Amino acid sequence: MLSIKDLKVSVANKEILSGINLEVRTGEVHAIMGPNGSGKSTLATAIAGRDTIDITHGSIKYQGENLLEMDPEERAKKGIFLGFQYPVEIPGVSMVSFMKTAVNEHRLYNGQEPLSAGDFLKYMREKKELVEFDSQLTNRSVNEGFSGGEKKKNEIFQMALLEPKLAILDETDSGLDIDALKIVARGVNTLKNKDNATIVITHYQRLLDYIIPDFVHVLYNGRIVKSSGKELAMELEEKGYDWIKEEAGR
Amino acid sequence: MENNHDEVIREVTQNEYKYGFYTDIETDTLPKGLNENIVRMISAKKDEPEWLLEWRLKAFQHWKKMKMPEWAHLIIPKIHYQDIIFYAAPKQQASLEGLDEVDPELRKTFDKLGIPLDEQKRLSGVAVDAVMDSVSVKTTFSETLAELGIIFCSFSDAVKNHPDLVKKYLGSVVPYTDNFFAALNSAVFSDGSFCYIPRGVRCPMELSTYFRINAANTGQFERTLLVADDEAMVSYLEGCTAPMRDENQLHAAVVEIVALEKAEVKYSTVQNWYPGDKNGKGGIFNFVTKRGICKGNDSKISWTQVETGSAITWKYPSCILKGHNSIGEFYSVAVTNNMQQADTGTKMMHIGRNTRSTIISKGISAGKSQNSYRGLVRILKNAENARNFSQCDSLLLGDRCGAHTFPYIETDNSTSIVEHEATTSKISEDQIFYCNQRGIGTEKAISLIVNGYAKEVLNKLPMEFAVEAQKLLQISLEGSVG
Numbered sequence: 001m002l003s004i005k006d007l008k009v010s011v012a013n014k015e016i017l018s019g020i021n022l023e024v025r026t027g028e029v030h031a032i033m034g035p036n037g038s039g040k041s042t043l044a045t046a047i048a049g050r051d052t053i054d055i056t057h058g059s060i061k062y063q064g065e066n067l068l069e070m071d072p073e074e075r076a077k078k079g080i081f082l083g084f085q086y087p088v089e090i091p092g093v094s095m096v097s098f099m100k101t102a103v104n105e106h107r108l109y110n111g112q113e114p115l116s117a118g119d120f121l122k123y124m125r126e127k128k129e130l131v132e133f134d135s136q137l138t139n140r141s142v143n144e145g146f147s148g149g150e151k152k153k154n155e156i157f158q159m160a161l162l163e164p165k166l167a168i169l170d171e172t173d174s175g176l177d178i179d180a181l182k183i184v185a186r187g188v189n190t191l192k193n194k195d196n197a198t199i200v201i202t203h204y205q206r207l208l209d210y211i212i213p214d215f216v217h218v219l220y221n222g223r224i225v226k227s228s229g230k231e232l233a234m235e236l237e238e239k240g241y242d243w244i245k246e247e248a249g250r
Numbered sequence: 251m252e253n254n255h256d257e258v259i260r261e262v263t264q265n266e267y268k269y270g271f272y273t274d275i276e277t278d279t280l281p282k283g284l285n286e287n288i289v290r291m292i293s294a295k296k297d298e299p300e301w302l303l304e305w306r307l308k309a310f311q312h313w314k315k316m317k318m319p320e321w322a323h324l325i326i327p328k329i330h331y332q333d334i335i336f337y338a339a340p341k342q343q344a345s346l347e348g349l350d351e352v353d354p355e356l357r358k359t360f361d362k363l364g365i366p367l368d369e370q371k372r373l374s375g376v377a378v379d380a381v382m383d384s385v386s387v388k389t390t391f392s393e394t395l396a397e398l399g400i401i402f403c404s405f406s407d408a409v410k411n412h413p414d415l416v417k418k419y420l421g422s423v424v425p426y427t428d429n430f431f432a433a434l435n436s437a438v439f440s441d442g443s444f445c446y447i448p449r450g451v452r453c454p455m456e457l458s459t460y461f462r463i464n465a466a467n468t469g470q471f472e473r474t475l476l477v478a479d480d481e482a483m484v485s486y487l488e489g490c491t492a493p494m495r496d497e498n499q500l501h502a503a504v505v506e507i508v509a510l511e512k513a514e515v516k517y518s519t520v521q522n523w524y525p526g527d528k529n530g531k532g533g534i535f536n537f538v539t540k541r542g543i544c545k546g547n548d549s550k551i552s553w554t555q556v557e558t559g560s561a562i563t564w565k566y567p568s569c570i571l572k573g574h575n576s577i578g579e580f581y582s583v584a585v586t587n588n589m590q591q592a593d594t595g596t597k598m599m600h601i602g603r604n605t606r607s608t609i610i611s612k613g614i615s616a617g618k619s620q621n622s623y624r625g626l627v628r629i630l631k632n633a634e635n636a637r638n639f640s641q642c643d644s645l646l647l648g649d650r651c652g653a654h655t656f657p658y659i660e661t662d663n664s665t666s667i668v669e670h671e672a673t674t675s676k677i678s679e680d681q682i683f684y685c686n687q688r689g690i691g692t693e694k695a696i697s698l699i700v701n702g703y704a705k706e707v708l709n710k711l712p713m714e715f716a717v718e719a720q721k722l723l724q725i726s727l728e729g730s731v732g
Contacts, residue, residue, distance in 0.1 A: 092702030
């Protein structure tokens, strides 16, 4: 589904990623871990297609197509979803009109009729229940005045509405208490199926107690320095990142 | 983002003004220039009574002594008043009875503007007075409204048929001495709308005036007078467009509103005059005086304006809150793009006790435009417990435009409460990317954010027009990403 080859990325002329290789197939859950500043968020942003970062080398293929040639909105409509680490507030724009616009843009792209207001509200109610999202929040402006936890849950709610093929969750667990973490994890697990894939980016192993990854990759200094099964996450939790740094330094 | 920005600017320049066409119709015009003779000729054309001619002449004498105001945050090129034609009327075919009384060519023009003059075709809830250049072409539903005692007609007809009402209220809110443009208008105004709602009547439909400038080198000087008698209620809407031309055209209108005891008037404007091209060539100079007086106790006047057009806008719809417990409101969305300039706002004069006013102003600037809010809240000595709340927000798109706020507060009564809030914000790249990532393209994202920002004001518009205004915002800002 996703194939990243020797990807090098700079931000403001500073190289952040120095040759990433990653293969993600449908039905898989990948965890990308690593110390702060290792380039995890930059990788997520590169896949989503933000123009503030420069791809200097390498390729990203998604479903056999060259992803780097597509606008961020086209990538989104082809099924790539990014759960933001810091979801932005959009004052004055209600969650309902925001997500109705987003869902209908997706439908239009896929040659479907746009949903009417009534149908959309019904669809929204279903998804709200599915991911246990507080019904009051959809009456408010996008993320405005939301607590940290509410913002993260809102990302999962949006993901449920858009039904992506590839979901990238960037530090979705950071700042969550254990109850919120469980709700977020339940949401991700509910939405998971054999036709989609998930990349979970996290600093801590904690989230991976609830979302079981098939693969764990450790990103350090712009490179994936170790890839393994889920047991790697446990090892990181136990020993921290220092041994990885040492190993990578050698 | 810089590349994106350039591209977007290019797109803006290709964005066509939808109403820029010109109707080729024979026009009856007076020679260009302004002197006492022209004033007399306009009056004679309209077959006016002596008192009105006298009033015009006094206004003209006064205007000659006045200077154009220079305090606004605007750069106004010199206006050559002797090069302007002050009266132009489309020549109509010999008038027939009923529906066919409007010249087919004019009918077509208004159809094209989305303002059908046939009552059957019209939105059932709206009566229209259509004004082209210097004269009123047609007023719909006049008869239906007359059954309720409501007078809704062109200003010229009002002078003929209801001279007492006109004489009583003309210039009572905006005297000809008020300001330069009001004096000019008083001398040369040619037509406009007149409306009188009798005591206790709630007007069952929206009343509206649609202004169209068509002839070249012509100024438009219309006058609207709206009187709501005791316990009367009316909602009024004004719309306007003009052809695309390289020269600037002057529009200097006056609107006067009188609200008597417990009367309520809601006046909404969707202003879409031609704004000029991307380099600031052409466009309408919109120098308008709008003022209402809450004369009776417990009366209310509410202004709502959506300003997207004009090369230069100079406009301050105001309320004189004379009656005790009277209420004044001003809701405004002003959009400027490319080289447009706007200096707009309101004045709230609190005279009576327990008077209340609310000001919500939302400025949106894009391109290289300059957008200013200018407002005065004045609480006079006897205005016990007067209350004002003002909120002035500015939204900037790009980094080459300007937003300015000039709020003045003068209070002579210590029991008053005056609040002022102001914010300036930009649409951030983070917000745009967030929308992009959800599948919403940049254009659509901006329109979503701008409409969200202006929602508070757009919601005040009558239903039919809120949708129109939303679309207009979208068109006016098409491509203006920062």
